[in-house]
Amino acid sequence: MKVFLCETATEEQNRKMGMVSEVTNQQYPIGLLYLDSVLTKAGHQVLTKDYTFWTEENCLKALEKEVRKFKPDVVGIAVMTMTRVSTYKAIKIIKSINPKIKIVLGGIHPTVMYEQLLNNFDVDIICIGEAEKSLVEILDGKKLDKIEDIAFKKKRKVIVTPQRKLNMDLDNLPFPNYDAYMNPLITQVQMTSSRGCASKCSFCCLHNISHRCWRQRSSKKVVDEIEYVAKKYPWVSTIQFIDDNFTLSNQRVIEICKEIIKRGIKLDFKCQGRIKPVSAEMFKWMEKAGFIEICFGIETGSARMLKSIHKDITPEDCIKTFKLLKDYPKIKPVKFLMVGFPGETLETVDESIETSIKLHKIIKMDFFLASPLWIYPGTEVYDYGKSKGWIDDSYWLTNKPCPYFTLEHPASWLVKMQNRIAMKLMLSQGRWYFVKRVITKLINSPKYYIKRLLNLQ
DSSP states (O other): OEEEEOOOOOOOOOOOOOOOOOOOOSSHHHHHHHHHHHHHHHTOOOEEEEEETTTHHHHHHHHHHHHHOOOSSEEEEOOGGGGGHHHHHHHHHHHOOOOOOEEEEEEEHHHHHHHHHHHHHHOEEEOOOOOOHHOOOOOTTTTTTSSSSSSETTEEEEEEOOOOOOOGGGGSSSSOOOOGTTOTTEHHHHHHEEOOOOOOOOTTTHHHHHHTOOOEEOOHHHHHHHHHHHHTTTOOEEEEEOTTTSSSHHHHHHHHHHHHHTTTTOOOOEEOSSSSSOHHHHHHHHHHHTEEEEEEEEEEEEEHHHHTTOOOHHHHHHHHHHHHHHTTTTTTTEEEEEEETOOOOOHHHHHHHHHHHHHHHHSOOOOOEEEEEEEOSSHHHHHHHHHHSSSSGGGGEEEEEEEBBBBBOOOOHHHHHHHHHHHHHTTTTTTTHHHHHHHHHHHHHHHHHHHHHTTTT
């Protein structure tokens, strides 16, 4: 069958924040590349496009052009909550071109909101959770009620099939089809060495897909893919592991690093990890193998807030990890902060600032952003908001963007706290540093940062 896979444009609010743009080509939905390879291997003709960072207008124009030209039998759309609005519009366009085209949705938003989507949009099938096996069976013509982990409508009733067991052997998947997106301008390639996360943070919806089960690829298979990318795309200089928790098994990280060194691979590497578990031994081998960055989702420096969001770390854990990492200066940490959790106050924001300043004194960092808490369906915070009557499921049928959590504080307060954190952290690096950073930001994105400066507290 002819299959068109795509992801549509993210919300304009992200573009206004300077988070995305059409010239940003280092990020792409790796899940679509896996589906591309799996479906191609199964004998289907696949076209894969990513419109995530495009404006909605350009995305929909390009999508319509591709559908008319390629004439697919099936269109598969990966949907995040922040791309749902452009997906709704894409569905109408696709069906207007040819109502016989089957539309299959997958991703985190459809996994959580499958019933709403089937009841309100001209969608044929929804893949719940990981879609590699389900989509192959759909395309091969297997009866829908015999396919696990999907939802569809039959006689106006939503049918949900039994849950499929998670794929525990990720080594059986082919390498993603990087050719779908690759060009000589892309010097940083995304890669996954594991799937899932064992935690269940109050603001995260990943557990709806991974069921809190962390699964790893073998060290050999991971490095085989690194070597494949390095040889096929010699202009690539950096591999970014986008695992939710690359460092969960310190020993596996060490094995991957030793294999990289053994094969003489000379690339830079980045990853995302948790504050614990970590070890000096792991950091040592990561530095030797070429790791230059680790992103830590600290979220808040308040002990009370960390406990309330189930982060399973403390401010002391953060300080301990940064002190350990200080001995490996080639690896630069990046900390991610959020503001506006339930129970957040000026006091907890200042506690977050205090902890962050301590971390900046241990290791100098140039990233000061604190994001307001966005709400997604399938999270504990969303359920809390629903229980208080602040939001309900009908919100996701509107064209409104993902909302900030404003049950306890207005959006203006969240922005002020966001600015308070950023400014105090920059000032902690010295006034001249602060001045230079502000000037740089104003030059790069004047409208956005002038607006932020006007919201200073």
